[in-house]
Amino acid sequence: MSLINPDVDRLDRELVESFEGIPTAILSDVLGARAAVMDSGIDPIYSGIEMAGTALTVKAVPGDNLIIHKAITVAEPGDVIVIDGKGYTETAYLGELMSASCEAHDLSGIIVDGAIRDRAEIEEIGFPVYARGVHPKGPLKHAPGSINVPVTCGGATVAPGDIVVGDDEGVVVVPPNDVEATLESAREKQAAERILRERVEDGEYLYDIGNYDEVLEDPDVTEPDDSVS
Numbered sequence: 001m002s003l004i005n006p007d008v009d010r011l012d013r014e015l016v017e018s019f020e021g022i023p024t025a026i027l028s029d030v031l032g033a034r035a036a037v038m039d040s041g042i043d044p045i046y047s048g049i050e051m052a053g054t055a056l057t058v059k060a061v062p063g064d065n066l067i068i069h070k071a072i073t074v075a076e077p078g079d080v081i082v083i084d085g086k087g088y089t090e091t092a093y094l095g096e097l098m099s100a101s102c103e104a105h106d107l108s109g110i111i112v113d114g115a116i117r118d119r120a121e122i123e124e125i126g127f128p129v130y131a132r133g134v135h136p137k138g139p140l141k142h143a144p145g146s147i148n149v150p151v152t153c154g155g156a157t158v159a160p161g162d163i164v165v166g167d168d169e170g171v172v173v174v175p176p177n178d179v180e181a182t183l184e185s186a187r188e189k190q191a192a193e194r195i196l197r198e199r200v201e202d203g204e205y206l207y208d209i210g211n212y213d214e215v216l217e218d219p220d221v222t223e224p225d226d227s228v229s
Contacts, residue, residue, distance in 0.1 A: 002067065002144030006074050009161045010054045011176055013078040015183075019052035019165045019174065022186045026193075027165055027172045030185040036162075036173035038111070038154025041087075041132045044168055045116060046123035049130075051166040053080035053108030055158050055173070059146040062088035062114070065098075067145030072098065074147055077106035080164045084151035085114025089133035091140075092117035096125070103127040111164065111171060113153045130171055 010016075019027075028035045056079040058071045071081055081102070085093050094110065096118035102110060109128035115135040116122070122129050132154075148160040156173050158164070163174040174182055199209060207213075 003146040003149060004070065004074070005148035005160070008054065008056060008076075008079075008148055009176075010076070010078075011161070011163070011179060013054075015179065016054055016078060016163055017052055018183055019163060019186075020050050022165065022183075022190070024165060024167050024169050024172045026186050026189050027174060027182070030182060030189055031172070031174070034175065036156040036158070036175075038130075038156045038171040038173070040170065042111065042113065042130050042154035042171055043132075044166065045119045045129045045131055045134070047168055049109075049128045049166060049168065051080065051109040051128040051164070053078050053164055055080055055082045055160060055162040055164050057081075057148055057151045057158055057160050058083045059149055059151050060085050060093060060114075061143035061145055062086045063091040063139055064141065064143040064145070065093045065139040066141040066143060067147065068093060068098070069141070071147050072101055072105070072107075075102075075105065075107050079107050080109040080111060080166075081107065082151060082153050082158045082164060083110065083112040083114065084153050085112050085132075087113050087132055089115040089135055091115065091137045092135050093131075093139055094129075095138075096121035099127045099129060100125055109164070109166065111153055111166070128166065130166055 056075045092115045099122045111130040115133040116131040150159045
């Protein structure tokens with residue numbers, strides 16, 4: 001059964017693009033328990049990617065990319081196509097030509113919980129792609145799938161319209177309902193960390209700055225028994 005919903009509630013593109021250049025580590029910290037961080041198996045296929053866009057979600061049948069072709073025609077400029085490929089890495093879901101098509105239509109990236117191919121060619125194009133693996137075998141084009149339904153990608157739940165931010169360290173999903181507060185908190189944390197780095201470079205210890213002595217003095221923190229190796 002195929003469910004194709006062409007409608008996505010998108011935030012202003014300029015606001016979404018404000019997340020470009022904000023490290024995913026910073027976003028993970030400020031979101032805390034609300035952070036949806038994709039697992040470490042979802043990697044950028046080349047170094048130096050900075051990506052931020054609106055999620056257009058795809059649920060694909062393992063080894064088949066028919067629904068992904070359709071999703072590219074549904075996507076709008078600034079979208080990131082997020083593909084739930086069930087982690088299947090023995091067939092590539094996309095490669096050079098599909099990435100070139102996304103670049104031509106001003107999409108912001110693709111993330112696939114599965115494999116891709118043509119890594120060198122995609123890097124040459126300069127289109128942001130994240131994947132779980134690389135495999136030369138091409139996909140089928142027979143099976144239906146769904147577009148713009150909640151999906152799981154890299155262990156993170158992604159809904160259509162979520163903000164997806166990626167860099168060399170991974171991918172974070174930002175809920176759109178408090179995006180401005182998240183952006184403000186992230187910028188404040190970046191500024192605070194710049195000051196903290198200056199103090200560390202001047203020779204201060206993070207241990208002292210963080211008053212970690214108080215943690216060690218907690219009665220619940222015990223020293224190991226020296227007699228046990």
